[in-house]
Amino acid sequence: GAGVSQSPSNKVTEKGKDVELRCDPISGHTALYWYRQSLGQGLEFLIYFQGNSAPDKSGLPSDRFSAERTGGSVSTLTIQRTQQEDSAVYLCASTPLFDANTGELFFGEGSRLTVL
């Protein structure tokens, strides 16, 4: 079956512009995560959606970052007034209803954002 799909795969933008990154999780997965991977770094948690519960936004680095998930499926991560330090790969992941045994995350291939 289809995996986690992210678009665009690459985005180049000018400083100060807004960008939207899209994630389409695996069908039937109720949990969706956004992570950010800066050059040479590990992944940094941004936000987590689980079903109809309020999202966990504790990882969002500033109020320029927001995300929504419509209809419990597709999610959009929005970065307003982009800065050069926002340049990174933004990875989306999904899981079925939380499995305490492993909780494996299924990742997409990421959206590479470059802010000039």
Next chain:
Amino acid sequence: AQKITQTQPGMFVQEKEAVTLDCTYDTSDPSYGLFWYKQPSSGEMIFLIYQGSYDQQNATEGRYSLNFQKARKSANLVISASQLGDSAMYFCAMREAFTGGGNKLTFGTGTQLKVEL
């Protein structure tokens, strides 16, 4: 203090040899999970292996095993019989129960493994 520390930015191993990738962690949570992910040059993250803090035995998945030493807070990944396709970045990660529901993972900075002929 870093929650996940991977001290080897790069490692080389010969094909068919075994290799150990180091990972130490720091948590005060008695209930936690440890993960290893592989990231090839294509960029996607591939789950390899999981170890729960209460698991009595070391986790194994095919050629991957996790050397879990709880008292030392270490969770090293051992890859046996290395293959050229194992060349990738490897990340250690931790999930702590007190961070709330779901799979909020804290990742290390990774180890770049290169398998040579």
